[in-house]
Amino acid sequence: MKLSKFKFNLPNNLIAIHPSKNRDEARLMVLHRKTGEIEHKIFKDLLGYFGKKDVFVLNNTRVFPARLYGNKEKTGARIEVFLLRELNAEMRLWDVLVDPARKIRIGNKLYFGEDDSMVAEVIDNTTSRGRTLRFLFDGNHDDFKKTLYSLGETPLPKYIDRPVEPEDEERYQNIFATEEGAVVAPAAGLHFSRELMRRLEINDCTFTYLTVHSGLGNFREIDVEDLTKHKMDSEQMIINQDVVETVNKAKDEGGQICAVGTSVMRAIETAVSTDGHLKEYEGWTNKFIFPPYDFSLATSMITNFHLPLSTLLMLTAAFGDYDQVMDAYQVAIKEKYQFGAYGDAMLIL
Structure with missing residues (x-):
């Protein structure tokens, strides 16, 4: 797989400069892997796709003013x-x-x-x-x-080309962020509001939290065409016994395991055992996921729309099928979805 396969023309006006007015009212594109069908929703429509036995795995790292x-x-x-x-x-x-x-x-x-x-x-x-x-x-x-x-100030990505504003301190942070150590917000989680999480819990969904201290390696330019030669920066991660038990129970009972964000997906793929179950882990990961790749645990994934040539896009394309994801991105551009950390979301089922 070559770097140039992840190049596409993204108009500057589609890079989100501000977050949506309400966390759970960003747009949501739903991509069905089996059929290639695309639906256009808003984020709180997640309620229609998840229920009993389903688990959301979230990253509880907290961004500090770096x-x-x-x-x-x-x-x-x-x-x-x-x-x-x-x-x-x-x-x-x-x-x-x-x-x-x-x-x-x-x-x-x-x-x-x-x-x-x-x-x-x-x-x-x-x-x-x-x-x-x-x-x-x-x-x-x-x-x-x-x-x-x-x-210090909130470390917004450089592509958000404006001065930091007071609202960024709250909005560039997940509402469930507790473990200080990130300089990059796990953006897929930014769309979860307290009300939406309560309603998902009423639907018998479960939330479980691991920690990946997301770093600037997410934004580093790749300078090799052959992706097998790219080395990811290491990020510190912790998966405790509660996460292990919750995820493995869902796997064994046939529930959905939804990885919320690329950092979560990398973490659970780092800590999967040979029998396809999650295991406890405390250490560092430099796992780089790009197509083709066989995923072991997650049955669905929530992620934002990523910039061209990014490792985040590569992981998304590995999970959602390269051709389907790149086609979906062209649809997103046509439909004027917003890209980047403050942008809209994609649910891959």
Whole structure:
């Protein structure tokens, strides 16, 4: 499978800049894999497709305010610092990306906040663009994190080309997000409202939650034509015993197992055992799924409409059938569906 097979022309005006007014009222395209039939619905119409014994597997990672702007010592140059993950809590060490990268060297100091209330020192060049920063802060770890996050903003993807607004703090976050650690929101879950989840529970559906701390690897450009040569960034994931029991029970009883989002699909495919059941897992995954691929657990999937040449589109095409998904995307463009994290949703059955 070649990278160029996932190229298509996406008009800029179809990339969602804002979320739908209400979470569960985004548009929903339903793709039936067996027949290729396409239906046009709204998200809360999910109620018509799921019932007793069916399980939704969701990602409960929580996005933290990862994008900061600081000034370089002496020159005062404005530098964007994107927090990736904390490396050492005691030492205040963070793995970060800096932009523009060429201006930052080991030993440089960066100042953050109106009164330069936070200072960081570059102590390592970990990758071609990445750096390790040591934040200089007097106080306990909780105070440090609170101060650091007060300086940051919601890390909207770069393709959402506008300043961050107050509503983004809530809307670029799933309502069931509890486990802090993501810099990318699992966008398929953004459509679930409390009311819709209650109504699905009344329908005897079950929700279960795993954790994948979604990272920027989701947006990284692929620079090889042969997809077997692409290496995914690793993401931390946790699947506990409750998830295992819920999913395996649904499998054994013939219920639907709906993976809500590409991160969930990657996680359960990472942790599937040889007998086709889910097992507990705590660690990292760099699993890259593209067509053709045989899925072990999920019987359905909810996902957003993804940008061209993205690994998210590749996984979707592997689950929904390459030809059917790419045809459905042309229908979505014709029908003016919205693409990206704040865009509309697709249910693949």
